[in-house]
Amino acid sequence: xxxGTKEIITMRNLFKSYRTGRLEVPVLKGITMSxxxxxxxxxxxxxxxxxSTLLNILGLLDVPDEGxxxxxxxxxxxxSDSELSTMRNIHIGFIFQSFNLFTHLNVEQNIExxxxxxxxxxxxxxxxxxxxxxxxxxxxxxxxxxxELSGGECQRVAIARxxxxxxxxxxxxxxxxxxxxxxxxxxxxxxxxxxxxxxxxVLMVTHNPVFEPEFHKVIRLRDGRVVSDYTNASNxxxxx
Numbered sequence: 630x631x632x633g634t635k636e637i638i639t640m641r642n643l644f645k646s647y648r649t650g651r652l653e654v655p656v657l658k659g660i661t662m663s664x665x666x667x668x669x670x671x672x673x674x675x676x677x678x679x680x681s682t683l684l685n686i687l688g689l690l691d692v693p694d695e696g697x698x699x700x701x702x703x704x705x706x707x708x709s710d711s712e713l714s715t716m717r718n719i720h721i722g723f724i725f726q727s728f729n730l731f732t733h734l735n736v737e738q739n740i741e742x743x744x745x746x747x748x749x750x751x752x753x754x755x756x757x758x759x760x761x762x763x764x765x766x767x768x769x770x771x772x773x774x775x776x777e778l779s780g781g782e783c784q785r786v787a788i789a790r791x792x793x794x795x796x797x798x799x800x801x802x803x804x805x806x807x808x809x810x811x812x813x814x815x816x817x818x819x820x821x822x823x824x825x826x827x828x829x830x831v832l833m834v835t836h837n838p839v840f841e842p843e844f845h846k847v848i849r850l851r852d853g854r855v856v857s858d859y860t861n862a863s864n865x866x867x868x869x
Contacts, residue, residue: 637797637830638664643696645682656682658853664832669824672834674850684834688721688800689713701797718746722791722799726806728783730775736786737771743793761789781812798830
């Protein structure tokens with residue numbers, strides 16, 4: 630399915646600095662970008678380009694010093710911590726390089742976790758968790774804990790968990806960074822399937838240039854600025 634034209638994420642002239650002792654260090658220097666519904670977008674750049682800081686602001690874990698951030702049309706950069714927490718749980722599905730699974734919980738329970746914070750009924754949580762486990766190919770692993778799974782399976786659990794509350798978009802931070810090449814390619818294929826079949830918007834942060842052809846849109850950062858933002862007309866995203 631082709632991306633739409635409705636903007637889910639809109640950032641205008643964002644600035645962010647951090648203070649180290651008496652020194653103020655500018656990190657983001659006027660970021661302007663957008664991501665539309667149904668896009669598979671990549672934020673790329675080397676270490677020190679501002680990716681991590683931008684990721685934290687995109688994920689509502691931090692706020693800019695200046696500028697606007699609209700998420701689904703709502704200005705979020707001036708919201709309170711509790712409002713940001715609510716917006717995070719409703720709109721954003723997080724996927725991390727290190728999986729961040731609860732080691733004492735099994736696959737089904739890990740997937741249920743965001744729904745508990747959303748006060749979803751127990752029966753619904755269980756049904757939704759099993760549905761999502763099936764979606765990522767883990768129906769046969771529901772009772773297993775993370776230490777009984779491979780790295781690729783752990784990342785599949787993390788992806789299923791990120792979908793639990795039907796978010797507006799997935800925010801993936803170097804999701805293949807801890808995986809071997811073959812497993813990483815399988816995880817990228819899963820992202821494509823979710824993007825194409827479920828029309829899910831995916832925003833992936835990576836430093837790895839090999840993934841550039843995978844994205845509908847490529848946003849490249851350097852020294853805290855967007856140096857290129859383009860639609861990748863010849864990307865390898867295929868209808869599956």
